Amino acid sequence: MKHLIALLLLCTSAQADVVTPTRTLRPGTLITAADLTVKAGLQDGMFDRVSDVAGQEARIALYAGRPIPFEGIGPPAVINRNQIVPMQFDAGGLTIRTEGRALERGGIGDRVRIMNLSSRATLFGFVQPDGSIKVTQ
Structure with a gap:
């Protein structure tokens, strides 16, 4: 019974997509759609759509494979x-x-x-x- 409850909890947890860079981006780099990918993840305060990030500028170092936080980018x-x-x-x-x-x-x-x-x-x-x-x- 414990295993059934654990399985139900895992299935009902909300999976959200997070946007991650495909390569390390230095501060000041203009971000293009080719620099981004979407991964499954469960993190708040991170972007979930490539269109929200593409065309923005990196304000901090963004590392490949790590989610992009809201404060990590801004207008060019x-x-x-x-x-x-x-x-x-x-x-x-x-x-x-x-x-x-x-x-x-x-x-x-x-x-x-x-x-x-x-x-x-x-x-x-x-x-x-x-x-x-x-x-x-």
Whole structure:
């Protein structure tokens, strides 16, 4: 009877697919569908569809055969560290545009630190699709 119960429990446990890389991917690597495979697994916090991962960028080292965690990938970087980027600040009808130096890499929608080239002040802003930074503080 114990064996029958154990067999029933094994059969009723939910099997989920997890996406794994076919090769080790270094941080900053653009991930393609050819770099991915799907394996059966039981892990939460991991991707289960190749379409969710393909086209993204590895944020951490992703090892072949290991599931890809949600925080392990992100949108491809639009700006690189030390790149000169246009910045814009909008508040109450006032718009200020200038240039700044990106202090870190960032993809569309990422919050990054930038340095105003005129004042040398460090600011924060969000990366826009055109590669500019919308300053928030």
